[in-house]
Amino acid sequence: MNAPSNIAPVISADNESLTRDFPLKPFAIKHKLANHPLLTLSRITQLAAELPRDLIEYNSGDAAISQDPNQVKAVDLDPVEIVNRIQTAGAWMVLKRVEKSPDYRTLLEDALLSVARSRGFKSIADAGFSQVEGFLFVSSPNSTTPFHMDAEDNFFVQIHGEKTFAVYNNRDGTIADEAQVEHSITKHRNVPYNESFKPRSVVFHLLDGDGCYVPYLWPHWVKTADTYSISMAITWKTEEVKRQNDLHFFNSMLRGLGMPQAAPGKNPALDTVKLAVYRTAAAIVEPLRGSQMMRRIIRRVALGKNANYYLKKAA
Numbered sequence: 574m575n576a577p578s579n580i581a582p583v584i585s586a587d588n589e590s591l592t593r594d595f596p597l598k599p600f601a602i603k604h605k606l607a608n609h610p611l612l613t614l615s616r617i618t619q620l621a622a623e624l625p626r627d628l629i630e631y632n633s634g635d636a637a638i639s640q641d642p643n644q645v646k647a648v649d650l651d652p653v654e655i656v657n658r659i660q661t662a663g664a665w666m667v668l669k670r671v672e673k674s675p676d677y678r679t680l681l682e683d684a685l686l687s688v689a690r691s692r693g694f695k696s697i698a699d700a701g702f703s704q705v706e707g708f709l710f711v712s713s714p715n716s717t718t719p720f721h722m723d724a725e726d727n728f729f730v731q732i733h734g735e736k737t738f739a740v741y742n743n744r745d746g747t748i749a750d751e752a753q754v755e756h757s758i759t760k761h762r763n764v765p766y767n768e769s770f771k772p773r774s775v776v777f778h779l780l781d782g783d784g785c786y787v788p789y790l791w792p793h794w795v796k797t798a799d800t801y802s803i804s805m806a807i808t809w810k811t812e813e814v815k816r817q818n819d820l821h822f823f824n825s826m827l828r829g830l831g832m833p834q835a836a837p838g839k840n841p842a843l844d845t846v847k848l849a850v851y852r853t854a855a856a857i858v859e860p861l862r863g864s865q866m867m868r869r870i871i872r873r874v875a876l877g878k879n880a881n882y883y884l885k886k887a888a
């Protein structure tokens with residue numbers, strides 16, 4: 574937040590993209606994070622050793638673009654070993670919520686501040702960047718991140734290695750209907766893929782220093798090339814995104830209790846009531862989230878029996 578405004582921005586794009594396309598369409602970006610000391614393999618090894626286990630997810634990089642989450646292959650290594658052996662481990666790994674570490678939070682906020690300033694705002698809050706979170710990806714050569722969608726906006730930055738990143742337009746619900754969107758937000762992010770979706774894609778070929786903007790709920794798949802890859806998702810949630818997500822979570826819980834719900838936006842008056850109830854309940858539960866065991870129980874109660882899927886293979 575303290576970066577002087579006269580230095581080159583951490584994240585930049587063709588000016589028309591930042592004003593014309595943001596936040597509605599994907600576009601290419603450039604960034605200055607490729608040699609950042611927090612994003613080296615040795616520093617990421619340290620982070621993998623420090624993070625709570627439920628903030629680390631990993632599996633085999635040998636996955637299909639259209640990947641059934643129940644058939645994902647495991648890798649029998651612990652998180653630190655994965656990072657240390659990433660060139661040969663055949664693995665895909667994500668370290669979640671790295672903003673919990675103050676150094677990483679500063680890095681993420683400085684990057685978003687540069688975008689905020691390019692868009693004419695004085696602060697990340699003024700620009701609508703709230704709930705800033707970071708997700709650090711470490712992948713072996715020839716790994717695939719299956720087709721999926723994420724419930725946040727994202728500047729994706731390539732730090733090391735080469736990635737193909739394909740983003741798809743689902744605004745009309747042709748790729749993922751409302752039921753699939755709710756499932757992806759609340760149960761598992763993966764989305765079934767079909768080759769017929771191809772004309773709806775924008776494909777980015779990313780080297781270190783490159784990146785792309787991925788709008789909220791735009792499905793995408795990612796593949797690494799023939800060397801290991803380090804990338805980071807710099808994410809945030811606008812007030813509207815938080816509202817949509819909360820409604821999807823509440824709808825999913827009510828559906829689990831045998832009460833089918835209309836998608837957000839179909840009944841705005843009811844949405845307002847649901848949002849108030851859900852947020853009141855969430856505020857009561859929030860203090861319990863400090864414990865990893867309580868987080869596990871809360872996920873199980875709120876989201877169903879598969880909510881802790883990525884901990885089953887815990888070493």
Ligand SMILES: [Fe+2]
Binds near residue numbers: 721722723
């Ligand atoms: Fe993603």
